Amino acid sequence: MAQQKTWGGRFSEPTDALVQRLNASVGFDARLHREDVDGSIAHARMLAQQGVLTTDDAAAIETGLLAIRAQIDAGTFVWSEALEDVHMNIEARLTEAIGPAGARLHTARSRNDQVATDIRLWLMRRIDALDGALRGLQSALLDLAERDGRAILPGYTHLQRAQPILLAHHLLAYFEMFDRDRGRLADARRRAAESPLGAAALAGTPFPVDRFATATALGFERPVRNSLDAVADRDFAVEFTAAAALAMVHLSRMGEELVLWSSQEFAFVTLGDAFATGSSIMPQKKNPDIPELVRGKTGRVFGDLVALLTVLKGLPLAYNKDLQEDKEALFDAADTLGDCLDVMARLLPACTFHPERMRSACDGGFVTATDVADYLARRGVPFREAHHVTGRLVGWCIAEQRTLPSLSLAEFRRFSEAFDEDIRTAVTVEASVAARTSYGGTAPDRVAAALTEARARLSLQPA
Ligand code: ARG
Numbered sequence: 001m002a003q004q005k006t007w008g009g010r011f012s013e014p015t016d017a018l019v020q021r022l023n024a025s026v027g028f029d030a031r032l033h034r035e036d037v038d039g040s041i042a043h044a045r046m047l048a049q050q051g052v053l054t055t056d057d058a059a060a061i062e063t064g065l066l067a068i069r070a071q072i073d074a075g076t077f078v079w080s081e082a083l084e085d086v087h088m089n090i091e092a093r094l095t096e097a098i099g100p101a102g103a104r105l106h107t108a109r110s111r112n113d114q115v116a117t118d119i120r121l122w123l124m125r126r127i128d129a130l131d132g133a134l135r136g137l138q139s140a141l142l143d144l145a146e147r148d149g150r151a152i153l154p155g156y157t158h159l160q161r162a163q164p165i166l167l168a169h170h171l172l173a174y175f176e177m178f179d180r181d182r183g184r185l186a187d188a189r190r191r192a193a194e195s196p197l198g199a200a201a202l203a204g205t206p207f208p209v210d211r212f213a214t215a216t217a218l219g220f221e222r223p224v225r226n227s228l229d230a231v232a233d234r235d236f237a238v239e240f241t242a243a244a245a246l247a248m249v250h251l252s253r254m255g256e257e258l259v260l261w262s263s264q265e266f267a268f269v270t271l272g273d274a275f276a277t278g279s280s281i282m283p284q285k286k287n288p289d290i291p292e293l294v295r296g297k298t299g300r301v302f303g304d305l306v307a308l309l310t311v312l313k314g315l316p317l318a319y320n321k322d323l324q325e326d327k328e329a330l331f332d333a334a335d336t337l338g339d340c341l342d343v344m345a346r347l348l349p350a351c352t353f354h355p356e357r358m359r360s361a362c363d364g365g366f367v368t369a370t371d372v373a374d375y376l377a378r379r380g381v382p383f384r385e386a387h388h389v390t391g392r393l394v395g396w397c398i399a400e401q402r403t404l405p406s407l408s409l410a411e412f413r414r415f416s417e418a419f420d421e422d423i424r425t426a427v428t429v430e431a432s433v434a435a436r437t438s439y440g441g442t443a444p445d446r447v448a449a450a451l452t453e454a455r456a457r458l459s460l461q462p463a
């Protein structure tokens with residue numbers, strides 16, 4: 001019925017049923033209830049401070065809102081689609097419970113600044129939790145690097161065996177990706193941390209509100225400077241979702257490698273039974289569903305990002321109802337990223353690596369050919385020529401079914417006079433790894449130092 005609505009005053013016909021369903025956001029924005037109550041309490045306290053509300057009214061509002069929160073937490077609160085969204089559900093219930101004081105809460109406020117405040121607050125809190133999840137995954141990577149990191153495997157380019165590397169070095173590459181993800185989330189959080197509250201519908205309010213006070217009370221850095229921007233801006237949602245999409249890319253690449261590495265072709269790793277699944281028809285199968293799903297879910301988050309960008313692109317200032325479509329995409333991106341981070345942090349320690357398989361993959365692919373070229377270059381052969389000579393040597397080995405470490409000095413010398421006895425150790429996989437001592441390289445001492453540095457960085461960064 002029209003008069004049930006908070007805005008029902010000018011309406012004489014009831015809302016069409018389909019319109020009511022389509023217009024309502026309570027089905028998904030009810031999860032903003034904590035932020036909505038926090039925002040309303042801060043608003044009411046500030047109004048009392050400024051003499052707009054009596055302290056009695058403000059106190060009644062606060063008590064009433066906390067009682068509503070308790071009902072929501074206990075699952076006894078009844079949400080109504082007719083009341084459209086989380087804001088009007090809570091406000092209507094408050095007024096029902098405490099009378100006219102409840103009806104005064106919306107003074108100097110609009111749902112436009114209210115919803116923008118709620119989402120920003122929700123996102124700031126969620127980013128803090130996601131930062132914890134990212135740290136958890138980083139710490140799992142470091143534990144694994146310490147546990148199994150001495151294993152040597154081929155590093156790949158073009159998925160062709162390229163040069164041998166330490167497993168720890170490979171894992172630390174992911175540590176860096178997730179470190180950048182944390183930086184991007186922290187950066188998005190900084191710009192989300194401005195309070196729209198007090199911008200009211202779009203133009204500000206004639207009431208003597210203290211926007212700085214509500215901003216501080218709620219944990220924002222400051223108020224949004226422009227009232228139109230305060231209600232129209234969703235950049236923070238886009239920035240967060242873009243950062244989430246990129247974090248998902250990193251998880252997806254890791255997922256892809258786990259899928260490859262757990263295949264019988266690679267057999268570099270066996271997933272823990274708790275993190276793998278079987279086939280309904282092929283009894284022998286152990287499927288890497290979780291890394292595959294992480295890879296697959298990355299697409300959802302890309303979709304969330306594109307949905308948000310598309311909602312915003314044609315909107316005139318200031319608030320438009322289209323903005324209600326921000327929430328499901330934002331929530332989905334945060335939920336998906338959070339779940340994928342958590343599952344990967346638990347899946348990794350349950351992995352069993354197979355160092356012997358990794359090591360024997362190094363024997364097959366001439367992964368130390370670069371070391372031969374480097375050797376010649378160190379002896380004065382121009383690198384391009386050294387590369388060519390080594391290419392001929394490798395071609396000959398392929399034809400003769402020989403490996404580099406199996407060649408005698410005489411055989412090496414058929415290709416260049418510059419070879420000496422020490423070439424025979426230089427072409428071993430272990431020597432190749434040990435030789436890569438440049439900063440950021442895979443030499444064991446470098447990797448040990450990188451691991452120590454990463455641990456220190458992780459514990460220094462504020463949680
Ligand atoms: N549920 C709405 C949203 O999510 C709240 C703001 C509604 N504002 C309005 N003027 N209709 O955007």
